[in-house]
């Protein structure tokens with residue numbers, strides 16, 4: 001697997017979603033790290049795309065990209081970016097990243 005994927009380009013085009021406000025009460029969220037955000041007003045925890053994927057992989061170690069995409073709703077392109085940044089580990093990731101970058105053509 002070569003390293004020709006333009007992660008910066010992927011990020012610029014399709015940065016994963018970051019929650020700003022609590023979906024329960026609308027107050028500002030505090031970032032806890034590893035993709036988790038907590039509302040200090042009501043205690044509700046929100047996840048960004050990275051947090052969703054990471055939480056899913058914790059419960060389902062060895063899940064492949066298609067399973068993760070289906071379960072979390074996070075697109076494979078974004079999952080590919082997270083894998084590339086070594087934020088997450090995905091089974092069969094080399095092939096998966098290749099597939100993910102094909103969507104990049106518009």
Ligand SMILES: [Zn+2]
Nearest residue numbers: 022025039042
């Ligand atoms: Zn809240």
